[in-house]
Amino acid sequence: MARILLAEDEDVLRMLVLDTLEDEGYTIDEATDGDEAYQKIMNTEYDLVLLDYMMPGMTGIEVIEKVRQHPDKQHLKIMMLTAKSQQSDRERAEEIGANYFFSKPFSPLELIDVVGGILSDHQVD
Amino acid sequence: MASFYVVLATLMISSLIVYNYTDTKLQATRAKLEDIRDRSARAGALWEEWQDVQFNMRGYALMGNEELYTQVMAQQDKIAQQTDWFEKNAIYDQGKAFAQSSRELYQYYFDAILPLVQSYVKTKESGDITESFLKGTTLAELPLGQKLITEGKIQLDSQGNIDVLSEINKSELALGGYREFLEDWAQRTSDQLEQEIRTTQLIWLANIVVLIAVLIFFIYPFIRRITIELLSLVKNSQRLANGEDVLSVKVPNRKDEIGILALSFNQMASSISENKQHLLAKNEELQAQQEELQAQQEELQAQQQELEEALELTMRNEQHLQYRNDLTETLAARESLTAYPEIIEKLVTITDSEIGALVFVDEEESYSVVTYGMTDELAERLLQNDASLLKRAESLKTPVHSSKQVASNHPLPYPYYMYETAVPILDPTADDIIAYIYLVRYRDQFTNEQMRDVMSFSRQLSLSLLRMRLFDEMTREKTKTERILDSIREAVIYLEPGKEEVFVNRPLYDLFPELRYGVQAEQETLQTCLEVIQSVVDEPENFSRYVDSVLRGELPTDSLQFSIRNETVFIQFYVEVIHIHQVHKGTMLVMRDVTKETEMDRLKSELVSTVSHELRTPLSSIYGFTELMLNRDIEESRQERYLRTIHSETERLANLVNDFLDVQRMESGTQSYKKTSVNIHAIAEETTHFYAASTQAHRITFRYEGNQLPVIEADEEKIRQLLNNLLNNAVKYSPSGGAIDVVLTTSRDQVILQVRDEGIGIPKQSLSRLFEKFYRVDNSDSRKIGGTGLGLAICKEIVTGHGGEIHVESVVREGSLFTVKFPLVQSTHVTIS
Numbered sequence: 003m004a005r006i007l008l009a010e011d012e013d014v015l016r017m018l019v020l021d022t023l024e025d026e027g028y029t030i031d032e033a034t035d036g037d038e039a040y041q042k043i044m045n046t047e048y049d050l051v052l053l054d055y056m057m058p059g060m061t062g063i064e065v066i067e068k069v070r071q072h073p074d075k076q077h078l079k080i081m082m083l084t085a086k087s088q089q090s091d092r093e094r095a096e097e098i099g100a101n102y103f104f105s106k107p108f109s110p111l112e113l114i115d116v117v118g119g120i121l122s123d124h125q126v127d
Numbered sequence: 128m129a130s131f132y133v134v135l136a137t138l139m140i141s142s143l144i145v146y147n148y149t150d151t152k153l154q155a156t157r158a159k160l161e162d163i164r165d166r167s168a169r170a171g172a173l174w175e176e177w178q179d180v181q182f183n184m185r186g187y188a189l190m191g192n193e194e195l196y197t198q199v200m201a202q203q204d205k206i207a208q209q210t211d212w213f214e215k216n217a218i219y220d221q222g223k224a225f226a227q228s229s230r231e232l233y234q235y236y237f238d239a240i241l242p243l244v245q246s247y248v249k250t251k252e253s254g255d256i257t258e259s260f261l262k263g264t265t266l267a268e269l270p271l272g273q274k275l276i277t278e279g280k281i282q283l284d285s286q287g288n289i290d291v292l293s294e295i296n297k298s299e300l301a302l303g304g305y306r307e308f309l310e311d312w313a314q315r316t317s318d319q320l321e322q323e324i325r326t327t328q329l330i331w332l333a334n335i336v337v338l339i340a341v342l343i344f345f346i347y348p349f350i351r352r353i354t355i356e357l358l359s360l361v362k363n364s365q366r367l368a369n370g371e372d373v374l375s376v377k378v379p380n381r382k383d384e385i386g387i388l389a390l391s392f393n394q395m396a397s398s399i400s401e402n403k404q405h406l407l408a409k410n411e412e413l414q415a416q417q418e419e420l421q422a423q424q425e426e427l428q429a430q431q432q433e434l435e436e437a438l439e440l441t442m443r444n445e446q447h448l449q450y451r452n453d454l455t456e457t458l459a460a461r462e463s464l465t466a467y468p469e470i471i472e473k474l475v476t477i478t479d480s481e482i483g484a485l486v487f488v489d490e491e492e493s494y495s496v497v498t499y500g501m502t503d504e505l506a507e508r509l510l511q512n513d514a515s516l517l518k519r520a521e522s523l524k525t526p527v528h529s530s531k532q533v534a535s536n537h538p539l540p541y542p543y544y545m546y547e548t549a550v551p552i553l554d555p556t557a558d559d560i561i562a563y564i565y566l567v568r569y570r571d572q573f574t575n576e577q578m579r580d581v582m583s584f585s586r587q588l589s590l591s592l593l594r595m596r597l598f599d600e601m602t603r604e605k606t607k608t609e610r611i612l613d614s615i616r617e618a619v620i621y622l623e624p625g626k627e628e629v630f631v632n633r634p635l636y637d638l639f640p641e642l643r644y645g646v647q648a649e650q651e652t653l654q655t656c657l658e659v660i661q662s663v664v665d666e667p668e669n670f671s672r673y674v675d676s677v678l679r680g681e682l683p684t685d686s687l688q689f690s691i692r693n694e695t696v697f698i699q700f701y702v703e704v705i706h707i708h709q710v711h712k713g714t715m716l717v718m719r720d721v722t723k724e725t726e727m728d729r730l731k732s733e734l735v736s737t738v739s740h741e742l743r744t745p746l747s748s749i750y751g752f753t754e755l756m757l758n759r760d761i762e763e764s765r766q767e768r769y770l771r772t773i774h775s776e777t778e779r780l781a782n783l784v785n786d787f788l789d790v791q792r793m794e795s796g797t798q799s800y801k802k803t804s805v806n807i808h809a810i811a812e813e814t815t816h817f818y819a820a821s822t823q824a825h826r827i828t829f830r831y832e833g834n835q836l837p838v839i840e841a842d843e844e845k846i847r848q849l850l851n852n853l854l855n856n857a858v859k860y861s862p863s864g865g866a867i868d869v870v871l872t873t874s875r876d877q878v879i880l881q882v883r884d885e886g887i888g889i890p891k892q893s894l895s896r897l898f899e900k901f902y903r904v905d906n907s908d909s910r911k912i913g914g915t916g917l918g919l920a921i922c923k924e925i926v927t928g929h930g931g932e933i934h935v936e937s938v939v940r941e942g943s944l945f946t947v948k949f950p951l952v953q954s955t956h957v958t959i960s
Binding site: 012014015021022085106108109 | 739740743744745746747748749750751752754755758759765772776
């Protein structure tokens, strides 16, 4: 089953996402700040990374920037979860290499659908 | 000439011969004389010797001294020598006689007497004779004596003594004769010598005389000739020197120096004569010229006289003009005010007056006066006295004159006339008098010319005064405008088309202090202003684009907002154009410091952003969990977890909203407190226990250390909020647990509450800003913890609203201490909650 990294500093949200996705059978790794997220990404092959925008240490944006510098991480799918929802933020995220964008508050059911869609594509590839 | 030399030679030779001859002769005579003297001396010496021998002989005979005998022997030799000499060398008869007698004596004495005496002595020595004194008879009795007598070598005298004396006397006689002879001969020789000398002298004298005669005979004519010629030259020279005409001298036919001299003299004389003629001619010429020059000079002098007169006149005129120019210039210059004393002085001078005054009338009809030569008293009278000329001029509004005989003794001895004139100066735009010129002369009236001066001056003065008034008004207006502009808060640059200088107000300098350091002038140039501004603008392109379009005439409709000095100051920039009667007069560039507002806006938007961000998390979780619960089958334990989470998140949400509203209220100043006397012991204790229960990682304790009741005048709810905030922070910011101590204590007039934690601490640089709204410590530890940044701001607001203070001390990674102080209330009325 797909392996997902969840990087989110707020405990309750982490719990939410975790519960939401674990029941779908995904393996979820957690990270509570940007640095931890980065480390885990570099050390593990993830099928999808769910990245919060605002985190202590490196922000989500910074993590993506750093990650995308590595050639082998170009195809890593990254989804940003953020309270920031302005068009400019999306554009910025897309610019630096985020593949997907999800704003808070979100519907967990929607999240399941989207994640499923992403990962099934992946599986097809 | 030759004969002369011959004669001379002959003379010399003959002189020599004569000299030789006389000399020889003299020598011979001298020699002869010498010889005679010598002989005399010898004879004398010989006689002396005889005397001496006799003496010695007697001595010897008496004493028998051998020494004497020896001496006698020596003497004998000497006598023998001398006697020999005489015998050989006697020339004269007397000499010969003397020689002979000497010889005889010698023989007698030494051949006879001496041996006899010797025999006597020997006999005496042997003792045969014992007499002390020699007796002549004794000698005769001696054997030798007897012998000698027999031989006839000795004679006896009448007494029977040896006759010695007769021989000696004989000798003496001879000597005497000889000496006499010698004397006589010497004398004669001496005379001869003298004679010869005299002769020689005469010869010499004659010689000399002859010589001289010869010389004279030969030389005299020669000399005489020369002398004559020289005299002639001398005479002529003198004549020439005296200025007489001398033509020439006779040139002697000589080739020597005198001849040359004479020739030269002639040349000189002729040359001089020539020159003299020449000079005389020249002299005449010069004289003629001189007369001519003199005539010219007289003419020139006459002309010069004329010129001088003209010059004087010109100078007078020039001075006059100068004065007038000075006056005009002074009036034209802006500083006329200070030059008035000078002006009146000049006016007095030009018009040949004695005293004068300028009287000024200002808008309020009060007078001020500048005088020259007037006492203050006189000035007073002029202004005050109703009958004064000034008053008449005032009423008539034309120049007035007066003349009067002065009745006092001052300043001139009277009687004298005083001529006054007062000229009013009118404002051409209105009809009122703005000044007067007042002049006084003593001797005579003011001439027309002088009055013309005064009138022209009065016109100038009038214009000048008006100009000054206008200028003053203008300055006042300008100052007013400046004041107005300085008093507003906005910075203004006012520029007029075509002028480089711009007007700026004080706030511009406040905004851009750099302008002060440049060229300090009342006027800045647009260039300098823009340069300075652009140098501090953060985005100069925007600014210059905006300004350029303004200067081009394309006025922007919007204002421009820009920041300077790295976003420390924000400026709102707009432009207004000033039109007067449809003419573009100027442009105002206005800059407003909107830093505060910008900051406020920023803070507000940041707050909204932060709050909305903070809102989203609890909202997300509530939404999420509820959706899960509605759409899935969740097992019970999970359900409970979810519900608790929803509950606490809702609370979180509520708190957030409350905090936000609190802050809004504080911002708008609508916060009010319901204060009563509250003993905060209970509140503190309760809150502490509540938190203690809610966390297991921390040891939260409460301690009361006061000795009074900690009563304060407070809104209880707010105090609770305060304590909650502090404790919440303490817990939140010590994520690894530790002790949290709450200490309540009192001092004389304060209640002191302290909350200490052992958490992550606060960096030093953040301490000063800690109580600011939305301020959050920006390090990784704090960011992790999050928060709105409002908690401490609310605390401070509450504390200040209760008349207290709040402080913080902290060491990073060790912990923090918050201290709150309230004024203690001494009250019996206490609300215990």
